[in-house]
Amino acid sequence: KQRDPHQTEFHQAVEEVLRSLWPFLQDNPHYAKAGILERLVEPERAIQFRVPWVDDQGVVQVNRGFRVQMNSAIGPYKGGLRFHPSVNLSVLKFLAFEQVFKNSLTSLPMGGGKGGADFNPKGKSDGEVMRFCQSFMSELYRHIGANLDVPAGDIGVGGREIGYLFGQYKRLANEFASVLTGKGLAYGGSLIRPEATGYGCVYFAEEMLKRKQLGFEGKKVCISGSGNVSQYAAQKVMELGGRVISLSDSQGTLVIEAGLDQEQWHYLMDLKNRRRGRIREMAEHFALPFLEGQTPWHLPCDIALPCATQNELSSEDARTLLKNGCICVAEGANMPATLEAVEVFIEAGTLYAPGKAANAGGVATSGLEMSQNAMRLHWSGGEVDEKLHNIMQNIHQACVRYGEENGRINYVKGANIAGFVKVADAMLEQGVV
């Protein structure tokens, strides 16, 4: 905290991990002796660079680009790129730190990294987004590689942006390498990658519920956000017989008391991915209530899936959810619940899954995309989905193995210890580097 006093998001993420790791570290002092913690919180490398581009009016714009290469003990750096005005080094270090544990949990050989820019893609033309992506990659390309660092999408970076980034990489490096995941199907992408984070989050919640002889059938489910993760979490909940009663964006919450139906889901996909519109338009189109400036957490529900962004669910929201009967919370987003909100859930014994476990399906499927690229073959959607499902079940089991506490499962503790052990052991074996 003394070294980087303003990096509040990063401190929050580290504190959450350390709180639950502490007793484990005391029982296993060899990790402390080797300075594992001190090394884990310091990125192996953090790159910051200028991203100049020309907008449609011919005016030169300058954004700030980053790549944080956090830890490569168990494989090449892997983690998304985020384009959002709120991006800064603190946010990316928190995301990269989380990514190290998450990637370890998937059991695939991937280290942790994260990157992005304070660029806002909202309201920009395709041409502007392309020029920005090309400029961003003109610097990033020298720091990534199929065996070095393989970025993917995140907030503000979807299929369109990955395409532009990949095109520019190929041109500069003069080779067709697997340096990005989330690619289009025509040029090396994997089936089920767009669905993976949302589906994976619901698979994880399903496992938690199963241990209590419960399921999604007939349950009211609150989802926040309306982007990639929310869209496919909603689809999987519907498939399992749950009722999706909300979606949101940074302007407010759409309430669908009767539960989202197929027609509405297809409208959502077109609205957000092709027309790039706002969720408010969906409320207007279907004459549904729209709660201006509000999050969904005060709506009575059985299951909550926060799928928008960090710190979108406060301790007060957590208490309201519990008061209204919510029994299960699985994070599709990264760190959507504040530290205090997490404490409320854990104290109440709620089935609460942190993002590093519940949203690991996205990066796991990115890992499967890398495998397919390396083998130069293409698995069917069914095959990828089955592998994703197995990975989520295995992550759940790992959390149960390490998370037992007073007859309950503390999924935060389980995910942190399970993710830590593999990375820490690899670091021990590799010496002080």
Ligand code: NDP
């Ligand atoms: P998208 O850009 O597709 O969607 C983001 C959604 O969150 C939008 O509805 C957006 O609304 C909302 N949102 C973003 N910032 C804010 C904010 N400050 N306040 C309120 N709402 C906000 O991103 P994804 O769906 O890909 O990512 C969502 C979350 O999931 C992020 O935390 C991301 O790190 C995490 N994640 C994503 C993975 C993936 O595979 N995509 C993998 C693992 C985690 P608006 O349009 O108004 O900004």
